[in-house]
Amino acid sequence: MAYRPAGLRTMDEAQDMPPQSPAPAGIGVRGWLRWAWRQLTSMRVALLLLMLLALAALPGAFIPQIPQDPAGVATLRADRPQLATWLERAGLLDIYAAPWFAAIYLLLFISLIGCILPRTKAHITALRAAPSRVPRRLTRFPVRDTHTTTATTEEVTRAVRRALGRRFRVAVTPEGISAERGYLRESGNIVFHLALVGVLVALGAAQMIAYRGQAVVVEGRTFANSLVDYDTFTPGSMVTGDDLDPFTFTLTELTSRFTVDAQARDFAARVVVTEPDGRRYEDTIRVNYPITAAGANIYLAGNGFAPHLTVRDAQGQVAFSQPVPFLPEDDFYTSRGVVKVPDVSPGLDQLGFTGYLLPTALAEEDGLRSVHPQPNAPLIVLDVYTGDLGLDQGIPQNVYQLDTDNMTQVMDGAEEVKVLLAPGEEVELPDGLGTISFESLPRFAAIDLRYDPTLPLLLISALAAMAGLSASLFAPRRRLWVKTTQDEAGHTLIEAAALARGDDPGLQRELERVMTAVRATTPTTPEDT
Template identity: 40%
Template sequence: MPATTRDRTDIAQPRLGPLGWARWAWRQLTSMRTALLLLLLLAVAAIPGSVFPQRDIDPVKVRTYLDQHKSLGPWMDRASLFDVYASPWFAAVYLLLFISLVGCVVPRLGILWRELRAQPPRAPRRLDRFPEHRQVDLGDVDPAHALTTARELLRERRYRVRAGGRETGDGASAARGTATDEDGGRAAYGLLTDGVSGERGYLREAGNLLFHLALLVVIVAVAVGHLLGWRVDAIVPEGETFANTTSQHDTFSKGPWVDEESLPPFTVRIDKVTVEFETQLKGKQFGQPRSFAADTTTRAEPGAPEKPQRLEVNHPLSFGQSSVYLLGNGYAPVIVVKDAQGRQVYDQATVFRPQDNNYTSTGAVKVSALPEGKQLGFLGMFAPTISDAGLRAMPQSDFPAPAAPGLLLEMWEGTLFPDGRPQSVYTLETSAMKQPKTASGLPVRLALRPGETQQLPGGRGSVTFEGYKRFAGLSVRHDPGKPVALAGAALVLVGLIMSLLIRRRRAFVRVTDREGRRLLEVAGLSKSEDPRLGDAVDDLTAELCSRLGLAAPARPLEETVR
């Protein structure tokens, strides 16, 4: 057979213009699949913000990371991995997710509104084709009475019921008494009257929309909190005052629209920090903190009266929309350093950070009042309870309460801040410093108890450990979007519960004549997976039979394949 070829040059292929491509892109963006993909992408994009140090939280750690990774660090910085939540790519994903959700929800609001205004569909002719179908011999019961009873029962069960009158497609043919196609179909299937139909479960779709709308509210609230919120962390020893000014912030993280001059000017003085540790139980529970709190004196603004308040964990202090939380506690050894002439060049409570559950703490003492090249620095370890032998070795606290406190200092000399670079107050930059040696060639180490003073080698002066103070770790947070986000999260939960528990069901009742029998037929249909639909149809049939004085049919033991 000779081969034939088909000329495809005459086939008119559809072409999408700019408007067509824009519509296609909009449909793709506003599909639920794209929204879920963007939500997953947003979660993945937030991972670098938890893995790598962020510049707005700890710029010192970012600089240290860049110094340690000379090759990879600059490329990571160009990719905004140290400013993840302020990066353009994170904002793009965030905005696309918002637009996608809006495009998903708004059209569905119109669909739900039209469904709420429309009547339920008419009862189909062949109810026996439904997955859940029951039929009962009606006997001598009047069909009109049976359908009226069915209509009342559906209304009692909160179904929206469609009127049961006959509907003809052409009013003129009905006036002339001519038969319509529907009349022929009714006669063919033995339908005596129009059936009764009802529908319930519209709140399922409302719950689904509420879930998505609430998710939009949460997204907007988080964005508002990012733009207008700020957070401050500070460590305040006993007897000292925290003022909400940038000069007293250990760390300050603020949104792009926050004006530093508009921060609320409150003050918090830490009068006393009280900590209780477990002493009765043994094993791992021994020495565990049971409670810690701080007695404070606060002032809402300059000139306002002072107010004593108690600050506890999960019980913050409130200043308008700003809250002050108690996050931690520890020890701040009071250290005094004098130079060779006996002048006091350092005198303050120096915060040491706890390293274990027994509050073995490390810190740094920086005596910057001396000339460059002769400045002194001390790396220190503080133990609230330690023996003499342990203090002269490597200090390791035996108990978190201050039963026998000890301080070990390791001395350095040189320039504390080379090139003026910022550094952590808890560490010592030793690149421009040297460690003095003893006569035996060992590094200079000073083991001190409270009240003890030791002379520095080479006539450099003296160091006195006068005692210790407790400190309170404060976190001040201002998030104007938090109440809105909380309300949105609650509505998300409500919408999710509604969409999972409420079932969208339709119920149909008809009276038919088949093979000389007058039958009452009941059927049900669900718009989604509904394992309890059969129980609902059985219950509806049994109640209807009870009101009509009929015997309810036995529930089928297994599904019949139709």
């Protein structure tokens, strides 16, 4: 009889076999959904989404955004209309309101919640559970110690519990003493991630309900919390003009103190605030010390001079008369400013002036310069332009820049005309263009107003994140076991071991501290090891 290995079938036998069952079906829709949920709620995906969110926000630093820079967006549409159209379709002109940015933000939020909830549940279960059982063989642990004493098992147990204190969770079982500490590490980790969720909630809510604006307020003028009084305004996605609380404040005086060598010492803006309920009070805004009105913080972001200039056109009509803020450019408050005079008499060219204000002017061989920021000898130096200011084209302009593309600078032969003005002086412009006079020299305050009710939540979340991160990094996770047995002579044999999660330089000292307390119970026997 020929040998045939077990399980080997001939072709005839294979044909007589019953048909095989079909291959198992796929995991199905529920299986795919369960797999997708597990992937989404993993910490790896949460970190990837956090990185993706940061990358998605980067274009906002290079591309003008509609809420923050409408003038830049208008310029982009005028200069490069096709590119602006594609950017707008992709949501890159208002990134934070784009659907794809909201989707990343929402997925990150869901991912963090999905990561935290199971870990929190498992952590609470571990906190309620008893410490781990005492291992059978403590000799396999590298950090261990033994001791023989005449003390009883009860005395040893009391000594161990006193040494461990409240820092350890202790369980006394027939196998021995089991103690562990370090749950604060996982608690801190969970607090950190919960705080991160709080930060995301605060930032997301701020994008919807917070607003921020900047304005320049001249002494004697009143600022009203309305859209028309802001120079720049950045609203949340749900903020409209009707949502602004109707408070006002009047800048009565702005004072400054400088040393002899022009070092700034103090700036103070004295204001009279009128709350929405009609209550009036005086207050002072200082650098880094804002005031609060109707829940909005008002900061003093800058200051300077706003000389009051009056311009009369060639027909003697007052075409311009108001304070003009000049922006400081150095420590001596050498300030640059622009005067635009569009409202001249019919048939006359519009006027434009650009130049510098020198608070304490000093004439030197190479020209004029300011030697101190206080207005000890103020002087204005202006260049004169005539033509079309470009204000009728519908494109927003920077009030601190003069568009000279359609203007001509006034010349005196081959030299540029320079107009020098001191307080109280009036100067006739060349070519019969009119006159310009320097009426007075008030100061201005650049204020930064921010309304954000989510700031307390953001602060609490940030502090909680720091506390949780510190606990998760520095709280050691340790386990310690002590076993006691009795020998034939009635002595108590003590065997102890300790274990840490990761490298822990203090683990050996922890065990030595416990064993020192044990050795102090009674004198040791000659068999002490």
